Amino acid sequence: MKYLLLSILLLAGCSQTPTQFIVAPGQTLNAGDNMLASQLDVQDQRAHPYLITTMPNQEPVETVNSNTSPIDVIRNSLAARLSAKRIRLNGANYRVNIKQLGNEVEQNLFKFINNSKLELEVVIGNQSSTLEKTFKRHGNSYGPFRADLVVIERDFNILLGQMLDDIANDQELTTFLSQ
Numbered sequence: 001m002k003y004l005l006l007s008i009l010l011l012a013g014c015s016q017t018p019t020q021f022i023v024a025p026g027q028t029l030n031a032g033d034n035m036l037a038s039q040l041d042v043q044d045q046r047a048h049p050y051l052i053t054t055m056p057n058q059e060p061v062e063t064v065n066s067n068t069s070p071i072d073v074i075r076n077s078l079a080a081r082l083s084a085k086r087i088r089l090n091g092a093n094y095r096v097n098i099k100q101l102g103n104e105v106e107q108n109l110f111k112f113i114n115n116s117k118l119e120l121e122v123v124i125g126n127q128s129s130t131l132e133k134t135f136k137r138h139g140n141s142y143g144p145f146r147a148d149l150v151v152i153e154r155d156f157n158i159l160l161g162q163m164l165d166d167i168a169n170d171q172e173l174t175t176f177l178s179q
Contacts, residue, residue, distance in 0.1 A: 088112050093126070122173060
């Protein structure tokens with residue numbers, strides 16, 4: 001039993017950190033949504049483009065990027081959600097600023113702790129006024145041994161999908177667009 005536990009620890013310690021993170025919050029863009037997607041302006045205002053920052057105990061910080069542009073994913077997923085709700089921009093400027101979008105993983109010898117932080121700011125403007133609204137989501141997960149990228153991706157994508165649903169379903173934004 002001792003040897004089995006030692007073998008598991010050695011294998012967990014030797015596994016390599018993945019280099020790509022899949023961002024896929026669900027609801028894909030249909031052909032009819034392309035025009036709406038082209039009207040959405042999404043800007044990444046984060047200081048660093050990483051989606052995962054791992055802070056191993058007494059080791060250098062490791063980072064993981066996305067396999068696709070978070071800007072494109074957010075633009076297309078939000079356009080699909082808005083289109084499904086039959087929301088039109090009616091000439092308004094619709095901008096989404098990515099303030100926070102990532103995971104901080106604290107890796108210890110026997111456990112990991114993941115903190116997901118997402119913050120998107122929506123700015124809608126027309127000829128007479130502007131509406132700004134910030135949407136935030138946070139999530140925490142933990143587990144034994146080494147962090148599992150698949151679990152972190154799944155939890156992150158669920159949070160991002162929920163946030164995009166919040167934006168598409170927000171009554172204040174919808175009312176502003178219908179003016």
